[in-house]
Amino acid sequence: xxxxxxxxxxxxxxxxxxxxxxxxxxxxxxxxxxxxxxxxxxxxxxxxxxxxxxxxxxxxxxxxxxxxxxxxxxxxxxxxxxxxxxxxxxxxxxxxxxxxxxxxxxxxxxxxxxxxxxxxxxxxxxxxxxxxxxxxxxxxxxxxxxxxxxxxxxxxxxxxxxxxxxxxxxxxxxxxxxxxxxxxxxxxxxxxxxxxxxxxxxxxxxxxxxxxxxxxxxxxxxxxxxxxxxxxxxxxxxxxxxxxxxxxxxxxxxxxxxxxxxxxxxxxxxxxxxxxxxxxxxxxxxxxxxxxxxxxxxxxxxxxxxxxxxxxxxxxxxxxxxxxxxxxxxxxxxxxxxxxxxxxxxxxxxxxxxxxxxxxxxxxxxxxxxxxxxxxxxxxxxxxxxxxxxxxxxxxxxxxxxxxxxxxxxxxxxxxxxxxxxxxxxxxxxxxxxxxxxxxxxxxxxxxxxxxxxxxxxxxxxxxxxxxxxxxxxxxxxxxxxxxxxxxxxxxxxxxxxxxxxxxxxxxxxxxxxxxxxxxxxxxxxxxxxxxxxxxxxxxxxxxxxxxxxxxxxxxxxxxxxxxxxxxxxxxxxxxxxxxxxxxxxxxxxxxxxxxxxxxxxxxxxxxxxxxxxxxxxxxxxxxxxxxxxxxxxxxxxxxxxxxxxxxxxxxxxxxxxx
Amino acid sequence: xxxxxxxxxxxxxxxxxxxxxxxxxxxxxxxxxxxxxxxxxxxxxxxxxxxxxxxxxxxxxxxxxxxxxxxxxxxxxxxxxxxxxxxxxxxxxxxxxxxx
Numbered sequence: 001x002x003x004x005x006x007x008x009x010x011x012x013x014x015x016x017x018x019x020x021x022x023x024x025x026x027x028x029x030x031x032x033x034x035x036x037x038x039x040x041x042x043x044x045x046x047x048x049x050x051x052x053x054x055x056x057x058x059x060x061x062x063x064x065x066x067x068x069x070x071x072x073x074x075x076x077x078x079x080x081x082x083x084x085x086x087x088x089x090x091x092x093x094x095x096x097x098x099x100x101x102x103x104x105x106x107x108x109x110x111x112x113x114x115x116x117x118x119x120x121x122x123x124x125x126x127x128x129x130x131x132x133x134x135x136x137x138x139x140x141x142x143x144x145x146x147x148x149x150x151x152x153x154x155x156x157x158x159x160x161x162x163x164x165x166x167x168x169x170x171x172x173x174x175x176x177x178x179x180x181x182x183x184x185x186x187x188x189x190x191x192x193x194x195x196x197x198x199x200x201x202x203x204x205x206x207x208x209x210x211x212x213x214x215x216x217x218x219x220x221x222x223x224x225x226x227x228x229x230x231x232x233x234x235x236x237x238x239x240x241x242x243x244x245x246x247x248x249x250x251x252x253x254x255x256x257x258x259x260x261x262x263x264x265x266x267x268x269x270x271x272x273x274x275x276x277x278x279x280x281x282x283x284x285x286x287x288x289x290x291x292x293x294x295x296x297x298x299x300x301x302x303x304x305x306x307x308x309x310x311x312x313x314x315x316x317x318x319x320x321x322x323x324x325x326x327x328x329x330x331x332x333x334x335x336x337x338x339x340x341x342x343x344x345x346x347x348x349x350x351x352x353x354x355x356x357x358x359x360x361x362x363x364x365x366x367x368x369x370x371x372x373x374x375x376x377x378x379x380x381x382x383x384x385x386x387x388x389x390x391x392x393x394x395x396x397x398x399x400x401x402x403x404x405x406x407x408x409x410x411x412x413x414x415x416x417x418x419x420x421x422x423x424x425x426x427x428x429x430x431x432x433x434x435x436x437x438x439x440x441x442x443x444x445x446x447x448x449x450x451x452x453x454x455x456x457x458x459x460x461x462x463x464x465x466x467x468x469x470x471x472x473x474x475x476x477x478x479x480x481x482x483x484x485x486x487x488x489x490x491x492x493x494x495x496x497x498x499x500x501x502x503x504x505x506x507x508x509x510x511x512x513x514x515x516x517x518x519x520x521x522x523x524x525x526x527x528x529x530x531x532x533x534x535x536x537x538x539x540x541x542x543x544x545x546x547x548x549x550x551x552x553x554x555x556x557x558x559x560x561x562x563x564x565x566x567x568x569x570x571x572x573x574x575x576x577x578x579x580x581x582x583x584x585x586x587x588x589x590x591x592x593x594x595x596x597x598x599x600x601x602x603x604x605x606x607x608x609x610x611x612x613x614x615x616x617x618x619x620x621x622x623x624x625x626x627x628x629x630x631x632x633x634x635x636x637x638x639x640x641x642x643x644x645x646x647x648x649x650x651x652x653x654x655x656x657x658x659x
Numbered sequence: 660x661x662x663x664x665x666x667x668x669x670x671x672x673x674x675x676x677x678x679x680x681x682x683x684x685x686x687x688x689x690x691x692x693x694x695x696x697x698x699x700x701x702x703x704x705x706x707x708x709x710x711x712x713x714x715x716x717x718x719x720x721x722x723x724x725x726x727x728x729x730x731x732x733x734x735x736x737x738x739x740x741x742x743x744x745x746x747x748x749x750x751x752x753x754x755x756x757x758x759x
Contacts, residue, residue, distance in 0.1 A: 100750040100758025156738035164735045168745045169758075189739035189752050291759060301756040305747030335759070376721045376741055377753025385755075402759075448750065448758045
């Protein structure tokens with residue numbers, strides 16, 4: 001027996017299957033495929049302390065979620081030498097948590113037309129969405145879903161083998177007059193997970209270079225053009241400059257600016273902050289989508305069905321407070337009414353828990369059998385995420401951030417734009433897609449199941465636009481040798497920061513301030529107070545203290561850089577919200593309860609005078625921040641009211657939004 | 660050679676009947692060479708449960724799979740298990756809302 005085992009071990013040791021790393025002492029983590037062109041050169045142009053490696057590519061994509069992967073392999077398919085920089089492994093991006101479905105007017109369940117989907121999306125956005133981008137998205141939707149299905153995504157099927165579509169998310173037929181439409185395609189209950197894995201698997205067929213666990217620090221801008229990205233390799237602490245003619249930003253949303261959000265810890269708005277530091281504006285940052293009942297601490301959302309089945313919301317005094325705010329509907333009032341009532345209760349001191357910052361959702365007065373049959377799995381959910389036995393104790397809940405409608409402004413082709421002298425001007429070399437971008441298909445409010453569609457359509461749009469305007473292997477514009485100096489200096493400053501407040505304390509302060517002042521309940525005084533507090537918290541960033549002085553996998557450093565990004569997003573959100581004096585979609589104010597458009601659409605239009613641009617609010621907010629002082633500057637840009645082709649699909653004139 | 664002697668002694672310890680020993684011995688030889696599938700059931704099919712092992716019954720999913728993965732009411736194949744996720748207007752699964 002012993003002789004056999006000795007023979008076996010000898011064979012294992014001599015096999016070539018062992019990784020190189022175990023055999024020799026010099027460790028090389030990156031694979032270099034034989035014969036592949038990689039112009040990586042080490043330079044010490046910007047720093048002698050940090051090794052800087054320069055790369056050259058035709059296109060660089062920052063972020064590898066649904067939109068990033070689609071853009072990356074779309075570009076590789078078109079023949080471009082593409083790099084995909086991501087701080088997480090692609091299948092760990094937050095797209096994996098999107099478990100709803102994708103909307104597309106395929107017409108499998110009943111006759112359908114993408115123009116009706118277009119109408120529903122325009123109405124859902126409260127007429128703040130750019131109608132040309134919405135036209136593009138809804139027209140491309142059936143082709144995009146069929147393309148995904150051809151990539152191998154296992155949608156659920158009808159008996160005939162067509163993709164099964166269900167009713168969801170405010171979709172209607174015949175421009176709102178034909179009843180509920182069935183447009184939502186799904187993959188059992190894990191559409192986002194399946195989408196991400198399908199796209200990742202597909203992207204491996206093309207030779208995109210993946211730079212996984214590289215944290216993108218800044219854009220390299222010169223003469224108003226984007227010439228690349230500078231990133232930190234978290235594995236070994238080296239700085240990498242990626243020079244390219246085209247950069248696509250697909251970094252996702254910034255839910256982590258709030259105390260309670262459904263987003264992952266990595267949703268820190270890095271792309272928005274990079275664009276802000278480059279001096280470009282971000283659009284519609286004040287529109288943040290909330291859900292009333294998110295579990296305190298965990299951030300998972302509890303379905304409205306709980307209240308539909310008889311669950312009630314109670315405050316610290318045990319009172320069913322919804323009776324005061326909505327005497328008829330009580331707990332079944334609409335989501336924004338419930339969110340606002342909960343926030344008012346917490347503000348007035350009747351919140352529960354040691355910090356008095358949440359309310360309770362009570363379900364134990366319902367018979368346990370009924371709960372188990374109507375809402376199977378809820379006892380598991382409550383035990384895992386809230387640690388309560390739902391048949392004995394109430395669940396702590398508070399309004400939770402779910403999606404950010406705002407982001408980097410783009411046109412319908414995915415190119416980043418600025419608004420100067422009354423016109424939209426394209427920033428050469430810069431593109432954006434996904435939740436990080438604001439092509440404004442969602443406008444003031446996102447409809448359910450539209451965001452996964454947004455990812456794939458605009459990811460593909462960015463790839464197509466780049467393929468149209470450039471050719472692979474084009475010569476790159478010159479870049480100053482010292483490009484990226486400030487980013488490295490900032491990195492060094494944060495790495496050796498020795499102030500008094502820790503990163504986690506500043507972050508918690510920011511999150512609590514945003515949750516108390518820029519959440520669902522917005523009034524002039526509350527927002528103004530919040531703006532002042534946020535300005536003060538921004539100044540405390542000078543006093544930050546970090547502990548880890550190393551450079552290899554320094555998560556303290558990366559979290560502090562992420563906090564810098566979060567701060568820029570938070571400042572823009574709260575200042576834009578304070579300035580917008582109306583209620584539209586997800587942004588609702590107690591002191592200005594109505595929508596303020598150029599004409600009053602509640603009354604007959606004949607004889608009404610159009611309000612000038614400065615006096616109405618049907619416009620996009622373009623916010624920019626001075627990173628040194630934290631001062632926010634706001635400008636406005638008109639909404640695009642014309643569709644791409646007036647004959648194929650006429651634009652929808654604004655009207656009152658009621659469901 | 661040593662392997663065969665070990666196997667032979669092991670089989671001798673387990674059974675005493677001569678004929679049975681021979682058939683078992685040939686059975687062992689044949690399974691060792693991989694030519695014939697063993698017709699005898701395994702004596703200890705499952706490893707004994709340890710102190711910290713969880714019971715299998717505790718990890719049952721509250722949502723049951725449909726027969727053949729086809730929802731009997733809507734005839735959807737490959738769809739979500741359990742009651743319809745969109746019945747309350749949002750996408751609900753195990754009490755959690757994932758989209759609205």
